[in-house]
Amino acid sequence: MSESLEQHLREQLGDVRSRHLYRRRRVIEGAHGVQARVDGRDVTVFCSNDYLGLATHPELQAALVAAVRQQGVGSGASQLVTGYNRAHRDLEEELAEYLERPRALLLSSGYLANVGVISALMGRGDVICSDRLNHASLIDGMRLSHADVRRYAHADMADLRRQLDGQPGRRRMIVSDGVFSMDGDVAPLAELAATGRAQDAWLLVDDAHGLGVLGPQGRGAVAEAGLGLDEVPILMATLGKSLGAAGAFVAGSEALIESLIQSTRTFIFSTAPPPAVAEAARKGLQLIREETWRREHLHSLVGYFREAAARLGLPLAESRTPIQPLILGEESVALAVSEKLLQSGYLVTAIRPPTVPRGTARLRITLSAAHDEQEVDGLLEALGAALESRAA
Numbered sequence: 001m002s003e004s005l006e007q008h009l010r011e012q013l014g015d016v017r018s019r020h021l022y023r024r025r026r027v028i029e030g031a032h033g034v035q036a037r038v039d040g041r042d043v044t045v046f047c048s049n050d051y052l053g054l055a056t057h058p059e060l061q062a063a064l065v066a067a068v069r070q071q072g073v074g075s076g077a078s079q080l081v082t083g084y085n086r087a088h089r090d091l092e093e094e095l096a097e098y099l100e101r102p103r104a105l106l107l108s109s110g111y112l113a114n115v116g117v118i119s120a121l122m123g124r125g126d127v128i129c130s131d132r133l134n135h136a137s138l139i140d141g142m143r144l145s146h147a148d149v150r151r152y153a154h155a156d157m158a159d160l161r162r163q164l165d166g167q168p169g170r171r172r173m174i175v176s177d178g179v180f181s182m183d184g185d186v187a188p189l190a191e192l193a194a195t196g197r198a199q200d201a202w203l204l205v206d207d208a209h210g211l212g213v214l215g216p217q218g219r220g221a222v223a224e225a226g227l228g229l230d231e232v233p234i235l236m237a238t239l240g241k242s243l244g245a246a247g248a249f250v251a252g253s254e255a256l257i258e259s260l261i262q263s264t265r266t267f268i269f270s271t272a273p274p275p276a277v278a279e280a281a282r283k284g285l286q287l288i289r290e291e292t293w294r295r296e297h298l299h300s301l302v303g304y305f306r307e308a309a310a311r312l313g314l315p316l317a318e319s320r321t322p323i324q325p326l327i328l329g330e331e332s333v334a335l336a337v338s339e340k341l342l343q344s345g346y347l348v349t350a351i352r353p354p355t356v357p358r359g360t361a362r363l364r365i366t367l368s369a370a371h372d373e374q375e376v377d378g379l380l381e382a383l384g385a386a387l388e389s390r391a392a
């Protein structure tokens, strides 16, 4: 063991702890649902991305188990070797049809999809314009591409146009979350698309939090804005949030998908996701399309929560999605309120820098179709008490 390594790491950890930025994992026992056992205590969860309650759905479980019996567990290799199973192909075809795009390509996670796709499409000398609040995986993809990255102020279309101007003859891309993951607001997608078209900049939208939740049949923020392949040529989303499974995909034209198969390193050099997970995602997709009540109940809960929170005077951010952040500012305050909530039986983790900008530590409250109004009432009561005890 190297003494200098140990000493270096201990000093770093001490520093992170003193700044209230230390991160630790909590152990979930049994199923991850709205009711969960966390570090040995029963709690109601208000911070998962399982927006439709599908992660524990019996039909997804059955689809996965049946597929494991037939196809085994691991996929054995990357998709270009022996890892591409019929389950993967069926899921890709169903996603493409659902999103009204010619093709889709499956990847093991959203992080890998964003890192791989952006660095495959863009390179040195190209320009990428990126919303300041974009997800870390998009940021890392841009870094890896070595393109010239320009960040525009959050959802600020005038700033975006300024950044795009004066770059004739260079390949240009605009990158945005569809629904911002830590804020819950929806990107100005129609304007992004219009700007992209006017300036011949390729638009990539990451709809990880819109898929399943917004738009007709849950087809996401992009479909809700009425945008098709021409407006949003590169559409990415994940399978581990509202779909209740794991993995991610990119949807677009035949040429886009074939090009990505040739050159996306996080796709080429990574083992394919287990086919059984693809079967579970297929079932999730089917339920998202058929069970409209899940989305309706979820949106009615969002309205219920916001009205009650407004009555309590809670400073909620502007958001109509299931992501309802309560911005508290100081890291230590967010941690303390989160801890108080846990003692009252509610799990809402504190989100701190670098996940969000300094001074905007928050509770990222998320609602799920698996919650009911009584649970929301309980959370609000506990939240009121936790904030009051802070003020006192």
Ligand SMILES: *Cc1c(COP(=O)(O)O)cnc(C)c1O
Pocket (backbone or CB within 6 Å): 108, 109, 110, 111, 112, 114, 135, 137, 177, 181, 206, 208, 209, 238, 239, 240, 247, 248
């Ligand atoms: C969760 C998330 C990802 C990463 O997806 P994983 O499948 O969890 O790796 C990418 N983009 C956004 C906006 C996300 O919220």
